[in-house]
Amino acid sequence: MTQTAVAPLALSNEAQELLFRSARTANAFTDEPVSDEQIQAIYDLVKWAPTSMNLQALRVVLVRSDEARAKLVNHMSDGNKPKTVAAPLVAILAADVNFHDELPRTFPHFPGARDLFAGDDTSREATAKFNAALQVGYFILGVRAAGLAAGPMTGFDADGLNADFFPDGEHRALAVVNIGKPGDGAWLDRLPRLSYDEVVSAV
Amino acid sequence: MTQTAVAPLALSNEAQELLFRSARTANAFTDEPVSDEQIQAIYDLVKWAPTSMNLQALRVVLVRSDEARAKLVNHMSDGNKPKTVAAPLVAILAADVNFHDELPRTFPHFPGARDLFAGDDTSREATAKFNAALQVGYFILGVRAAGLAAGPMTGFDADGLNADFFPDGEHRALAVVNIGKPGDGAWLDRLPRLSYDEVVSAV
Numbered sequence: 201m202t203q204t205a206v207a208p209l210a211l212s213n214e215a216q217e218l219l220f221r222s223a224r225t226a227n228a229f230t231d232e233p234v235s236d237e238q239i240q241a242i243y244d245l246v247k248w249a250p251t252s253m254n255l256q257a258l259r260v261v262l263v264r265s266d267e268a269r270a271k272l273v274n275h276m277s278d279g280n281k282p283k284t285v286a287a288p289l290v291a292i293l294a295a296d297v298n299f300h301d302e303l304p305r306t307f308p309h310f311p312g313a314r315d316l317f318a319g320d321d322t323s324r325e326a327t328a329k330f331n332a333a334l335q336v337g338y339f340i341l342g343v344r345a346a347g348l349a350a351g352p353m354t355g356f357d358a359d360g361l362n363a364d365f366f367p368d369g370e371h372r373a374l375a376v377v378n379i380g381k382p383g384d385g386a387w388l389d390r391l392p393r394l395s396y397d398e399v400v401s402a403v
Numbered sequence: 404m405t406q407t408a409v410a411p412l413a414l415s416n417e418a419q420e421l422l423f424r425s426a427r428t429a430n431a432f433t434d435e436p437v438s439d440e441q442i443q444a445i446y447d448l449v450k451w452a453p454t455s456m457n458l459q460a461l462r463v464v465l466v467r468s469d470e471a472r473a474k475l476v477n478h479m480s481d482g483n484k485p486k487t488v489a490a491p492l493v494a495i496l497a498a499d500v501n502f503h504d505e506l507p508r509t510f511p512h513f514p515g516a517r518d519l520f521a522g523d524d525t526s527r528e529a530t531a532k533f534n535a536a537l538q539v540g541y542f543i544l545g546v547r548a549a550g551l552a553a554g555p556m557t558g559f560d561a562d563g564l565n566a567d568f569f570p571d572g573e574h575r576a577l578a579v580v581n582i583g584k585p586g587d588g589a590w591l592d593r594l595p596r597l598s599y600d601e602v603v604s605a606v
Contacts, residue, residue, distance in 0.1 A: 209444055210550030215418035220451045240599050241412055247596040248423045250543065252557040254594040262605040306595055330557070330577060333533050337540030340453065347413030354455040354533070365606070374533060391457040392509055393450040396443050402465040403568070 219344050224387050226349035227283060229380035234289035236262070238346055239379075246342035251335065253313060254306045257299040257328040258335035261292040261365060271364050276376065277355035287351065287378035292361070293339060294371040295332035297325045329372060336375050343379055349386065351378035422547050427590050429552035430486060432583035437492035439465070441549055442582075449545035454538065456516060457509045460502040460531040461538035464495040464568060474567050479579065480558035490554065490581035495564070496542060497574040498535035500528045532575060539578050546582055552589065554581035 209216065217223070239262060251257065263272050269290065276284045284290055300317035307313045317324045336352070343350040353376045361373045412419065420426070442465060454460065466475050472493065479487045487493055503520035510516045520527045539555070546553040556579045564576045 209448065209548050211418055211421060211448075211548035212415065215414055215422075216448055216548070218414060219418075220448050223451070225453050236605070239603060243599050243603055245412065245414075245419055245423050247602075248426070249540065250428050250553075250555055252555075254596075256597050256602070258602065260603040262603065264605045268606040302597065302601075306597065308594075327557075329533070330536050333536030334540040334543075337452065337537040338544070340537075341541070341544065345412050345414035345419070350453075352453055352455075354530075389512075391511075393457075394459050394505065394509065396446050398505075399450075399459070399461065400442060400446055400463040400465065402439070402467045403471040 218347075219341050223344045224349070224390070226351045226378070226380070226382040226386040227388060228383040228386045229287050229349070229351075229378065230383040232288060232381045234348065234379050238348070239289075239291075242339065242342040242346050245345060246335070246338040249335070249338040251331040252327065253303065253310070255299045255303065255327070255331055256306060256335070257295045257297075257332040258339070259294050259296045259332075259371060260339070261294065263290045263292065268365075272361070272376070275357045275361040275364065276353070277357075280353045280355045280376075283351060283353070283378055284376065288380035289378075291377045291379060292365060292373055293332070293336045293375045293377060294362075294366065294373045295325075295328040296371055297321070297328045298370050299328055299331075300324060325372070329374065332374055340377065343377070348379055349382040353377070421550075422544050426547045427552070427593070429554045429581070429583070429585040429589040430591060431586040431589045432490050432552070432554075432581065433586040435491060435584045437551065437582050441551070442492075442494075445542065445545040445549050448548060449538070449541040452538070452541040454534040455530065456506065456513070458502045458506065458530070458534055459509060459538070460498045460500075460535040461542070462497050462499045462535075462574060463542070464497065466493045466495065471568075475564070475579070478560045478564040478567065479556065480560075483556045483558045483579075486554060486556070486581055487579065491583035492581075494580045494582060495568060495576055496535070496539045496578045496580060497565075497569065497576045498528075498531040499574055500524070500531045501573050502531055502534075503527060528575070532577065535575075535577055543580065546580070551582055552585040556580070
């Protein structure tokens with residue numbers, strides 16, 4: 201009855217801040233390591249979020265060795281190299297274009313699911329990329345849910361990275377994500393968002 | 404000291420359940436309407452989640468009129484038609500391939516950002532689709548954050564839908580999402596997820 205009433209959300213304000221509002225893309229991290237157990241807790245949370253026909257195309261490569269880190273840095277754009285060198289953990293998030301081989305197990309009530317995708321490599325790759333991208337979004341929020349900061353990057357030579365890290369030719373890197381506790385100088389200024397009226401319309 | 408220790412998450416258990424674990428894709432809804440204020444609250448939460456260069460390619464069309472609903476149903480795959488007819492609100496989530504026109508405002512510290520995308524329509528469309536897909540993931544979780552259930556669908560004739568709803572030729576529908584309170588028979592059996600070891604590896 202006063203101003204525009206904004207509908208309250210069911211999600212607690214604390215969770216809204218942790219995942220969306222206070223959370224920010226980090227550009228610098230402390231030295232505190234990120235354990236496999238933390239990544240498992242993130243995965244075991246975000247794996248429940250939906251994909252088309254439960255197809256779960258996302259694959260995650262944790263870059264743990266110095267040798268792999270050096271190879272990865274080599275494929276990053278110049279502006280992303282120092283961050284990729286310094287982050288406590290870097291993960292490559294990729295789409296598995298052969299996700300359909302798992303469908304008999306992950307979508308068992310529709311026995312024809314695998315064959316639906318088997319015949320058209322172009323369409324299957326687009327489906328893999330879209331659904332893995334959904335899961336990249338879930339994963340970034342999952343990193344925040346673990347009390348860590350994410351620094352997702354898309355500035356890299358994808359063909360070079362794919363050739364080095366996925367020589368099977370069956371994966372497409374979508375994002376590289378720095379993960380850790382935010383350090384000194386982690387935050388740039390908050391950038392403006394498009395308004396509701398610019399993004400949402402009704403017909 | 405007992406079993407495999409799973410790292411605790413910073414996100415409360417209640418929020419984990421609301422967004423990920425108890426949340427499910429709904430296949431049936433009550434008649435309770437979904438207001439523009441609820442959608443605005445969802446947007447004003449999820450708009451903060453990150454995109455590449457803050458490019459925010461997602462556009463949302465709320466299908467409010469009977470005429471638009473009938474047009475949309477016509478493009479849905481047969482299995483999705485009844486749900487699309489019955490849901491209290493249906494939204495089309497699309498990528499704006501001309502997102503780059505907003506970059507001087509949304510990424511102001513890099514004046515060359517718009518021109519970086521202007522010259523290559525194919526690359527710009529791929530960038531729009533990837534980033535809007537991230538935002539589709541955020542939006543689905545935002546619907547859940549509002550205490551509503553989402554029923555995302557990718558089974559539709561995208562070319563027909565795009566021609567009908569985006570005659571400017573500058574948008575690509577990525578998902579159609581039913582939104583509302585879950586009704587009788589909303590839930591199918593929970594489908595299995597891939598294990599951590601199938602999805603995450605280290606190098």
